[in-house]
Amino acid sequence: MQMTALEIAEACGGRILCGDPQTMITSVSTDSRKISPGALFVPIRGERTDAHAYISATFAAGAAATLTQNDTEKQDNHVWIAVPDTVEALRRIAAAYRSRFTLPVIGITGSVGKTTTKEMVALALSSRWNTMKTEGNQNSQVGLPLTMFRLLPEHEVAVIEMGMSDFGEMARLAQVARPQYAVMTNIGVSHIQQLGSQENILSEKLHITDAFLPGSILFLNGDDPHLAGLRHRMPAVRKVWFGMAPWCDYRPEQIERQGDGTKFTAHSPWGSVTVELPVPGAHNVRNALAALAVTKELGGDLQEAADALAGYAPLAMRQQIHRTAHGLTVIDDSYNASPDAIYSSLEVLGGIPGRHVAVLADMLELGAIEKKAHEEVGLCAARGGVSLLVTVGERARWIAAGARSYAAPPACHSFRTNEEALAFLRAHLQPGDVVLVKGSRGMHTDEIVKGLL
Structure with a gap:
């Protein structure tokens, strides 16, 4: 990334307290231990630690600028940008950086299976396009903005995992990532303590569509009863369905367990293709169907996507x-x-x-x-x-x-x-x-x- 300190201050409504406004920022970090030369440090107040205490250490490590919500005046050669809230400022800066790109962005959400689905979708898309994806499960109010700063001009598509655990969080993430396409894996009971009901979880997750444009597509798991209930709702949004149900646009047949893997035939409106996954489980068949659907609807090739999925490897601690x-x-x-x-x-x-x-x-x-x-x-x-x-x-x-x-x-x-x-x-x-x-x-x-x- 490349943004000047002035552009960053304007993006987040901050005030430069000191330093050169034309200082070039080439990365953003919230971790004082992971600072590269030219970085903007975003100190976050936690329950136990206020990262503002590490600002000096980040400058010693090569940081070019810092945000601060603790200071209103400063004299320093480095750039200090005062903001009311560093987390909100981080989101606003990331949204401004995201706005520089016109590439397709696919948001991935759901109660379970987000990370695996994200990995499969990105793998299938990479058969045709230079794909940027969320690393690990950096899907939070902090992790997603940091992910957006990894976008580069050479990227042709981005797959962004989007997680939420409380009211309002998905809407804020959608304003940062602005996905034109979205995949919803399921509506379970994760975080139901905060959200109260599965109906509330569905309602909140649907904010992933807040930045949809004409031509946007919502990819949905037809086997999930809460998502299937959307078949006759949201008529203004085009929906593409994947799952075992016979009415789904992308559905499997002849599912066979082969050692630690799975083989099946994927049927779609565009024809059929044989898929061989190196992982077991019906849930992974659905994940693969989502990957095929996204790739094809964006203009890719089903066979190329299926070939790419044969190389899938699960992330650590995930089956x-x-x-x-x-x-x-x-x-x-x-x-x-x-x-x-x-x-x-x-x-x-x-x-x-x-x-x-x-x-x-x-x-x-x-x-x-x-x-x-x-x-x-x-x-x-x-x-x-x-x-x-x-x-x-x-x-x-x-x-x-x-x-x-x-x-x-x-x-x-x-x-x-x-x-x-x-x-x-x-x-x-x-x-x-x-x-x-x-x-x-x-x-x-x-x-x-x-x-x-």
């Missing part, structure tokens, strides 16, 4: 399948957890031969439904043929209770900590066991995975 020297198969899905995500993971577990072991930790931010949601996950695990269920955390004891309510329950063992669960697993796992490990990010169940590998 990565490891085989250990001790004869275990470990499914590392420890990045995060919600009921819908666990249901998909249990399906993957059930498709791999062996004794099925599920290690499930607390699911967070479920509010009033948390007890019922945990119990239903346990019942699903029991019905799915899990032989050994290990739970971690106080809430996860409800998962064990749900499993025990099944007519033929698995052996259930509950622990308070990852360390206790790992010690039990090491003592009781056998060669040939298939072990799923999953829990909310705050439960750090990747510690269990590391202990098993």
Whole structure:
């Protein structure tokens, strides 16, 4: 990126306190430990730390300018820009930078599966175009603006992951990224503690369309009941459907499990194509269908997109399948957890031969439904043929209770900590066991995975 300090101040309504307004800014960072020469530092006040304390260190590391909401006067050779709120200023600067580009932007949202869908969509698009995508899951009120600064003139399309956990957040992100196309994967119960209902979650996520233009397209999962309810709503927005339902525009047939992968035929209004994914699960079939739909509707080739998807590799802690020297198969899905995500993971577990072991930790931010949601996950695990269920955390004891309510329950063992669960697993796992490990990010169940590998 390249913006002068004056352009940045004008974009965010800031006031330059000192330094040369023509100073060229070539990057933006909120992390004082990751400063490159020419950077703008954006210090953010956190619950425990105010990053304004690190401004001097960023200048020593080569930063050319800083925002500040703590200062109204300053004498320095470096550029200081005073703003009322650094996070809001960051969004406004990112929106101004985004406005310099006319390339297609595809926003990706949904309660679960955003990151995997984003990766597949970007991979399929890259078969034809120079594609910029969100790194990891930088989809937040801070992460998304930082992503926009990675846009370069040579990029031909951008795939932007857009997450939200409260009212108003998606609308703010849409004003920054301004996607002309959007993919919605599903409407689950993630963050329902803050948003109150799935209807509210849907309503908030639909703000991803706030910057739509004539010709924009909303890609929707027809298998999700809340999204399917949009079939006869929003008549002004063109909708393209993907999913297993026979009425979907992009739908699969002849789905076959092939080792750790999946083969299927994708049907579309433009013809059919065989897709071979190196990952299992019906949810990944839907993700791939979304990728094919976006690529084709933007003018790409279905076969080229399918060929690209054959090279997909899951990101860390997202259903990565490891085989250990001790004869275990470990499914590392420890990045995060919600009921819908666990249901998909249990399906993957059930498709791999062996004794099925599920290690499930607390699911967070479920509010009033948390007890019922945990119990239903346990019942699903029991019905799915899990032989050994290990739970971690106080809430996860409800998962064990749900499993025990099944007519033929698995052996259930509950622990308070990852360390206790790992010690039990090491003592009781056998060669040939298939072990799923999953829990909310705050439960750090990747510690269990590391202990098993």
